[in-house]
Amino acid sequence: MIHQRRVAIWLLVLGALHGIVICAGFFAPYNPVEQDRKNPYLPPMRPHIVDTSGHLHLRPFVYPFHLRPGSFDQYMEDTSQPRPLKFLVAGGRYRLLGFLTARLHLFGAGNQRIYLLGTDAFGRDQLSRILFGGQVSLLAGLLGAGFTLLIGWCIGAAAGYYGGWRDDLLMRLAELFLALPWLYLLFAIRAFLPLTVNPLQAFFLIVAVIAAVGWARPARLVRGIVLSAKERDFVRAARGFGATDFYLLRHHILPETSSVLLTQAAILIPQYVLAEMTLSFLGLGVPEPVPSWGNLLSNLQQYSVLVSYWWMYLPALIMVPFFLGYLGLASALQERAETYKIERSLGSLA
Amino acid sequence: MTNCPATVARCRILFRSFLLFSALIYHTAIAHAQQNNSKEELLILPGEVGRFGGRLVVSLRGEPKTLNPLIAADARSREVIGVMQADLVHINRATQLTEPALAKSWKVSPDGLTYTLVLRKGLKFSDGQLMDADDVLFSFHVYLDENTHAPQRDLLIVGGKPITVRKIDAQTIVFQMVKPYGAGERLFDGLAILPRHLLEKPFQEGKLGQIGSLSAAANQWAGLGPFRLKEYVAGQRLVLERNPYYWKSDGKGNRLPYLDELVFLFVPNADAQVLKFQSGETDMISQLGAENFSVLSRQQNGFTVTDAGPGLEYNFLFFNLNDLGEKASPELQHKQKWFREVKFRQAVSEAADREAIVRLVYQGRGAAIWGLVTPGNKRWGDANLVHPPRSLDRARALLKEAGFSWTTGPNGESTLQDSDGKPVEFSILTSSTNADRAKMAALLQDDVKQLGMRVQVVPLEFRSLLDRVTQTKEYDVCIMGIASYDADPNSDINVWLSSGGTHLWNPSQPHPATPWEAELDRLIGDQMSARTFDERKKLYDRAQGILAEYQPMIFLASPDILAGAKNSVGNFHPAVLEPYVLWNVEQLYLKSGRENATR
Numbered sequence: 013m014i015h016q017r018r019v020a021i022w023l024l025v026l027g028a029l030h031g032i033v034i035c036a037g038f039f040a041p042y043n044p045v046e047q048d049r050k051n052p053y054l055p056p057m058r059p060h061i062v063d064t065s066g067h068l069h070l071r072p073f074v075y076p077f078h079l080r081p082g083s084f085d086q087y088m089e090d091t092s093q094p095r096p097l098k099f100l101v102a103g104g105r106y107r108l109l110g111f112l113t114a115r116l117h118l119f120g121a122g123n124q125r126i127y128l129l130g131t132d133a134f135g136r137d138q139l140s141r142i143l144f145g146g147q148v149s150l151l152a153g154l155l156g157a158g159f160t161l162l163i164g165w166c167i168g169a170a171a172g173y174y175g176g177w178r179d180d181l182l183m184r185l186a187e188l189f190l191a192l193p194w195l196y197l198l199f200a201i202r203a204f205l206p207l208t209v210n211p212l213q214a215f216f217l218i219v220a221v222i223a224a225v226g227w228a229r230p231a232r233l234v235r236g237i238v239l240s241a242k243e244r245d246f247v248r249a250a251r252g253f254g255a256t257d258f259y260l261l262r263h264h265i266l267p268e269t270s271s272v273l274l275t276q277a278a279i280l281i282p283q284y285v286l287a288e289m290t291l292s293f294l295g296l297g298v299p300e301p302v303p304s305w306g307n308l309l310s311n312l313q314q315y316s317v318l319v320s321y322w323w324m325y326l327p328a329l330i331m332v333p334f335f336l337g338y339l340g341l342a343s344a345l346q347e348r349a350e351t352y353k354i355e356r357s358l359g360s361l362a
Numbered sequence: 363m364t365n366c367p368a369t370v371a372r373c374r375i376l377f378r379s380f381l382l383f384s385a386l387i388y389h390t391a392i393a394h395a396q397q398n399n400s401k402e403e404l405l406i407l408p409g410e411v412g413r414f415g416g417r418l419v420v421s422l423r424g425e426p427k428t429l430n431p432l433i434a435a436d437a438r439s440r441e442v443i444g445v446m447q448a449d450l451v452h453i454n455r456a457t458q459l460t461e462p463a464l465a466k467s468w469k470v471s472p473d474g475l476t477y478t479l480v481l482r483k484g485l486k487f488s489d490g491q492l493m494d495a496d497d498v499l500f501s502f503h504v505y506l507d508e509n510t511h512a513p514q515r516d517l518l519i520v521g522g523k524p525i526t527v528r529k530i531d532a533q534t535i536v537f538q539m540v541k542p543y544g545a546g547e548r549l550f551d552g553l554a555i556l557p558r559h560l561l562e563k564p565f566q567e568g569k570l571g572q573i574g575s576l577s578a579a580a581n582q583w584a585g586l587g588p589f590r591l592k593e594y595v596a597g598q599r600l601v602l603e604r605n606p607y608y609w610k611s612d613g614k615g616n617r618l619p620y621l622d623e624l625v626f627l628f629v630p631n632a633d634a635q636v637l638k639f640q641s642g643e644t645d646m647i648s649q650l651g652a653e654n655f656s657v658l659s660r661q662q663n664g665f666t667v668t669d670a671g672p673g674l675e676y677n678f679l680f681f682n683l684n685d686l687g688e689k690a691s692p693e694l695q696h697k698q699k700w701f702r703e704v705k706f707r708q709a710v711s712e713a714a715d716r717e718a719i720v721r722l723v724y725q726g727r728g729a730a731i732w733g734l735v736t737p738g739n740k741r742w743g744d745a746n747l748v749h750p751p752r753s754l755d756r757a758r759a760l761l762k763e764a765g766f767s768w769t770t771g772p773n774g775e776s777t778l779q780d781s782d783g784k785p786v787e788f789s790i791l792t793s794s795t796n797a798d799r800a801k802m803a804a805l806l807q808d809d810v811k812q813l814g815m816r817v818q819v820v821p822l823e824f825r826s827l828l829d830r831v832t833q834t835k836e837y838d839v840c841i842m843g844i845a846s847y848d849a850d851p852n853s854d855i856n857v858w859l860s861s862g863g864t865h866l867w868n869p870s871q872p873h874p875a876t877p878w879e880a881e882l883d884r885l886i887g888d889q890m891s892a893r894t895f896d897e898r899k900k901l902y903d904r905a906q907g908i909l910a911e912y913q914p915m916i917f918l919a920s921p922d923i924l925a926g927a928k929n930s931v932g933n934f935h936p937a938v939l940e941p942y943v944l945w946n947v948e949q950l951y952l953k954s955g956r957e958n959a960t961r
Contacts, residue, residue, distance in 0.1 A: 047808050049718045084725035085656055105774065133722060133801060134808075207836070208789040208818050295794060300804050300819055314797055315633035316653035 015348040022341040029334055033146035037106030040140035041120050041128075045301040046104070048125060048135030051077075053085050056130040056138075056323050057095075064091045072097045074126055085320070095121050130323035132311060136301075142327050145303035149292075150334070152219050152304075153285030157277055159223030160284075161230055165266075165273065168234025173242055173261060183235070186228035194225040195290075202296050211302045218297055222287045230276050234269050241268045271349035278342035282335040289331075305331060402484030403466060404611040411612045412932045412951030417623035419644045420944070421635045425628050426600065429583055429591065430574025431554045432504065432512045441940075442600065442626060445947050446488075447554030448586035448609075450479055450498065451547045455937035455945035458740055458849040460547050464493075464555060464586060464609070474542030474893055479550075481533045486607035487557050488590035489581060495529045500558040502527040502537075504565055514553055521891065544890045544898050545852040552847075557584045576600065588619040588948040600626040610948055620951035639665070645931055645952075648942040650924035651798065652725040658926055667926035670936040672729045672738035675845035677802060678915040679714075679790070681707060683867040684835045685875060697788055697838055700780060705764035707913040712750065712757035713809045719919045723801045727922040733906045734857065736920040738938040739849045742899065744906040757813055768814050778814030787816040788838035791830065794821035799841050802918060806841075832869055841918075842866065847940055851889065851902050858886040858905065867914040878912050930954050 032039055057074035073094040077087035101120040108114050120126065129138040171182040198221055209217065241247060247264050255263075285305075291297045292306025293313075300307065308327040311317050317324050426439040431447060434440050452463035462468075465479040485493040505514045506524050518525050521541025528536040543549060560582065564570050574583055580591040586609070589602035602624040610618045627644060629635045636654045639647040642664070650658070650667070658667045681701035682694070690698070700706045716730035729736065732750075735743045750756070765781040778786040792803040803819040810817055817839075822830070830837045844864065846853040856862030860874040860883055874880035882905055889901040909915065925936035925943050933949040936942050944950075 045808075047805075049715070049722060049805075052722050084721055085653075134804060135722075207791075207820055207822075207830075210818065295821060301807065314653065315636055316651070316657045319657055320653075 015344060015351055018344040019341065019348055022337060022344050026334075026337040026341060029337060030150065033143060033150055035108060036140075036143035036147055037108055037114065038116060039118050040106075040137070040143045041103060041117050041126060042137040042140045043104050043106070044136060044141045044144040044303050046136060048131065048137075051125070051127070051131050051135040052133055053321050054127050054131040054135065055087060055321075057127050059097060059128065060094070063094060069094075069096075074121075074128075076124070095124050095126060097126065098122060129326055130321070132308075132324065133317075138308075138323055138326060141303040141308055142305070142330055145305045145308050145327065146330070146334075148215065148298055148302065148304035149285050149288050149306065149331075152215065152222070152288040153281045153283075155219045156222040156226070156284040156287070157280040159219065160226040160280060161273055161277055163223065163227040164230030164276075165234050165269070167227065168231035169238050169261060169266060169269070171231070172235035172238030173257070173265065175239075179235070183232070186231050189225060189228040192225060194221075197221075197225065198291065198296060209299070211298045214298045218288055218291055222284050222291075226280065226284070230273070230280075233272050233276065237269045237272060238265055241265045271345065271352070275342050275345045275349065278338050278345060282331075282338040285331065285334070402609070403482040404609055404615075404617065405462065405466075405482070406611050406613060406615075407618070407949060408613060409946075409949055410933050411614050411616070412620045412949065413953070414616070414620050414951070415622055416620075416952035417625055418621050418646070418931065418950060418952065419625040419627060420646050420648075421629040421638055421644045422600070422626040423632075423635070424630050425597070426576065426626075428574050429576060430570070431514075431556070432510055433571050433574070435513060441944070442602075443554065443585075444587070444941050445589045445602065445624065445944055446585040446587040446591070449551055449553050450481075450555065451550040453548060453551040453848060453939070455939040455941075456935065458939065460551070465550070468547055470546065474546075475539050477537040477539075477547065478530075479535050479537070481535070482609060483533065485586065485609055487559075487584040487586060488605040488607060489557070489560075489584040490607060491557065491559050491584065493555065493557075493586060494532045495535050496532075497555055497558045498535050499527055499529050500562065500565075501554070501556040504556060504561070504570065505553065507565075509568065510565075510570055517549065517553075520549075542891045542893055544892050545850045548848065548850050548852065555586055560584060589624050592623065598628060600628075602626075608948065612949070619948035621947075624947065639926060642928070646925070646927040646934070646943050648923075648925040648936065648944075650926065652723070652727045652921065652924065655727065655924040655926075656725055664930075665926055665928045667924065668934075668936055669727055670923040670925060670938055670942070672736050672920050673845065673923040673938040673942075674736055674738050674847075674849065674920075675843055676731055676734045676736055676917055676920050677799060677841065677843040678734070678917045679710070679806065679839060679841050680867045680915045681839050682835060682837055683875070683914060685868070686835060691836075694836070694838070696782075696784060700786060700788075701839075703764050704912055705760040706766075707916065709757040709760040709764075709813065710810060710815075711913050711916045712753050712760065713813050714806060714916060714918060715752050715809050716918055717752070718805055719802050722805065723798050724919065724921050727924060729920050729922075731917045731920050733910055733917055734844075734846075734854060734915070735851075735906060738920065738923070739846075741895075742849060742851055742902060744903040746903065747906055747910055752809075754812055761813065776814045777816070785816065786814065787818075789818045789820050791820050791822055791827055791837050791840040793824040793827055793842075795824055796843075798921070799843060803841050806918075831866060832863065840866070845940070849939065851886070851898075855886065855890070859883055876912075878908055882908055 054077055057077065059072040059074055061069050061072050063069065073096040075089045075091050076093060076095055078090050080086040080088055097119050098121060099119050101117055101122065102115045103117040103120050105113060105115050127137055127139070129142065131138055132141065167182050171179045201221060242265055247260060250260055250264055288297060288304065289306035289309065292304045293310045295310065297306050298304050305327045311324050422438050422441060424438050426442045427436055428434050428439050429443060429446060431443050434443055449463055450465040451460050451468065453459065454461045464481060464485060466482045467480050469478045470476070481495060481498070487493055502518070504510055505512045506518055520539045520543045523540045526538045528538065530536060561570065561573060564573050576594040577596070583591055588605055588608050590605045592603040593601040604619055604622050608618055612618060627638065629638055632651060632654065635647055636658065638644045640658065655667055682698060683701055720726060720728045720730050733744065733747050737743065761778065766778055766786070768776045768778055770776050780786060790803050790806065792799045794800070800819070800821055807817045807819055827840070831840055844857065856864040859865060860868070860871040860879045863869050865871070868875055874883050885901050885905040889898045889905070892898045892901060923936060923938045923942050927934040927943070930953045932951045932953050933946060934943065935946060937945050939945065
């Protein structure tokens with residue numbers, strides 16, 4: 013029971029995090045590709061409730077920045093004109109879940125600009141870019157993991173259930189894939205593709221590639237379980253009653269793999285988010301100006317950005333709670349599966 | 363950042379030399395008296411007198427391939443060769459004017475066809491061997507020999523015929539051309555005089571290409587430059603030592619150069635160079651990016667960074683205007699219909715936010731440009747060239763005139779479409795290793811989005827980009843940059859001429875494809891053989907006007923030349939011409955005279 017609750021808690025945490033990213037349009041104050049050319053590399057504006065003269069304000073506010081005279085990247089805070097934070101304001105148009113057009117944003121500053129996490133080289137709001145970038149990175153991770161598990165599940169089940177030369181063939185293939193230097197493979201694939209790939213194509217390309225190279229490990233796990241499950245007494249009994257292969261797999265063998273698959277999913281998703289980030293970091297992911305966590309981080313490849321603008325590191329920080337959530341879920345699932353197994357074996361003893 | 367007295371002095375020299383240049387009469391050494399030594403005639407350089415000794419360390423963006431100027435094609439080799447070799451007449455990188463070098467004087471015949479050069483007496487190669495007119499004769503013979511395939515050969519073909527070289531006596535050489543050459547004695551800049559005593563045998567055996575490798579023993583190579591080879595450690599560094607026979611001296615008669623050693627460290631990327639400079643491993647740094655410049659200028663401890671002003675690099679966008687016939691995909695053919703429309707190109711130019719490029723890409727350390735002559739070029743810019751500020755309204759009007767229209771999508775975004783109803787979409791190629799140009803592309807992408815054009819930026823490794831632009835010609839639009847090596851229009855001749863290899867929008871044409879390209883060819887050709895500067899300038903201005911009107915290249919911005927040096931380096935005066943900081947390497951010195959150990 014306690015494990016059940018832990019799984020639920022982790023699921024809730026992840027649900028909340030993903031909800032924010034899915035509704036990025038609402039939580040982000042601006043369009044992530046909108047450039048504000050007057051404010052490149054603007055430092056994050058800190059929300060205050062106490063002003064410089066010590067007065068307490070009910071409504072949080074920020075102080076705007078102005079360029080230091082004669083400089084193009086050094087700003088100073090202007091405390092004479094506080095900008096109040098307004099909540100639930102109308103702003104730029106966005107589409108929720110891809111079809112609902114809306115204009116309501118969680119916060120904003122009317123017709124003035126507010127950058128809680130600073131801006132990048134083109135004056136684009138870093139907060140908005142991180143939130144929208146999460147959509148790309150997380151979706152790539154989820155889809156990639158989903159496809160991988162599907163492929164791995166099918167191949168693993170087929171290899172384990174049928175055995176013999178089919179098993180040998182599929183498992184050698186899996187070993188081949190495990191030994192593949194997939195990053196270089198990806199460079200090679202990208203080189204063969206046409207020059208211009210639009211963001212959507214690039215996205216599905218990434219998903220396809222990370223899914224295609226990762227199936228070997230889950231396939232081997234599934235195979236092992238199927239191999240042991242098909243020799244169980246109740247499976248033999250069912251076969252004796254004339255059950256077909258398909259019936260056996262569906263009703264008796266594959267349900268055994270579910271807990272492994274769930275744990276695998278919780279481990280694979282963050283791994284694949286990271287894979288997407290790696291690819292985008294190296295310029296193989298979705299092209300500019302569409303944000304993803306990886307290409308947000310790729311700004312850090314420049315030394316000057318690395319030492320000058322600390323808020324460009326934030327996309328790296330943002331993935332920590334997500335990964336923590338997934339790994340927490342994975343271990344909760346694992347424990348639940350263990351106790352389930354123990355309970356069941358105790359039950360069969362009794 | 364340039365200090366005023368230096369600018370004034372430079373202007374004075376410029377003015378004085380200008381009078382001499384336009385008169386084209388007997389040309390004696392500018393402002394430098396000759397030392398009346400019967401044995402040696404050293405060139406006396408003005409400027410601060412330094413102190414001897416020490417080693418200066420600079421970084422080089424990779425290993426040079428060779429020390430042999432006959433086969434050097436990469437910038438790194440040329441940079442090293444620049445400090446090991448010398449030319450007959452040299453362009454002063456600060457004044458951008460010619461000065462006597464190995465030739466102490468020269469005379470041009472009234473018809474402009476004959477150049478008579480008189481060599482300094484007592485010149486010696488870095489191995490101590492005497493140098494005379496025979497070496498000059500040999501060098502030009504080698505450059506012009508077709509079997510050598512020297513990159514310098516093209517420069518020495520004037521009016522379709524190679525220059526002929528004659529020796530009068532051991533000190534005097536005559537160069538004869540069939541047509542006057544507009545740039546005059548600038549021709550001789552950069553043409554190294556080769557050591558005949560070392561190269562004659564390999565030349566006859568046809569083995570010149572194998573000479574001058576870095577790993578060969580130091581005594582197998584010699585030059586007339588301020589430094590000579592001492593040590594080469596593959597993958598790490600190249601150490602040059604002082605040439606004790608160098609032919610220049612300072613105001614006090616001390617033989618230059620001051621430095622004992624010049625060390626090139628091989629550091630492959632710009633950021634690593636900054637780190638090495640910051641940590642004190644190197645003494646000077648050049649070709650700094652604006653962002654790195656501002657990082658360094660924020661923490662100047664022990665070093666100073668200098669903005670030398672706009673350089674000669676111009677960054678531009680160009681369209682694929684090649685006539686590809688059946689080879690092109692239908693899609694590209696359709697796009698080329700837009701690109702061939704002058705008003706379409708003008709509209710893109712009107713929409714380009716050059717001021718934002720200067721601010722966001724160069725952090726204000728650059729200049730917006732509307733032609734290929736940058737503000738760094740002091741004499742050749744066309745003052746009448748219009749510099750229209752960004753105007754989306756004008757751009758839209760131009761597009762409308764050209765038959766384009768707009769449709770509104772479901773999200774309220776407007777899309778530009780041509781008269782056939784096809785949406786305007788294209789891709790911009792940019793080099794993946796150049797962060798500045800990638801940024802420009804991202805800005806332009808946003809600029810033309812406001813005209814309803816949908817653009818994708820495609821970063822590509824530079825070699826494959828070049829291959830696409832000049833060989834396969836499978837691209838839509840490309841952003842590139844070219845750095846002229848000289849302030850004379852001569853250095854951009856291959857961009858101007860329709861037959862040129864860097865006439866990028868349609869390179870190496872057998873015949874000019876359009877009337878305006880034919881006109882450009884004519885103007886540039888005439889300019890090359892015009893006799894006076896005024897005549898040349900007038901023709902060149904007209905060519906600049908045509909380029910600005912037809913916009914085959916949309917010029918964007920030119921970065922400043924940014925450099926830095928430790929405060930202990932004396933005579934550090936970065937120039938806007940290559941080599942930016944090493945042009946006066948013979949005069950550089952270390953103030954403290956301490957041993958600058960690198961390790």
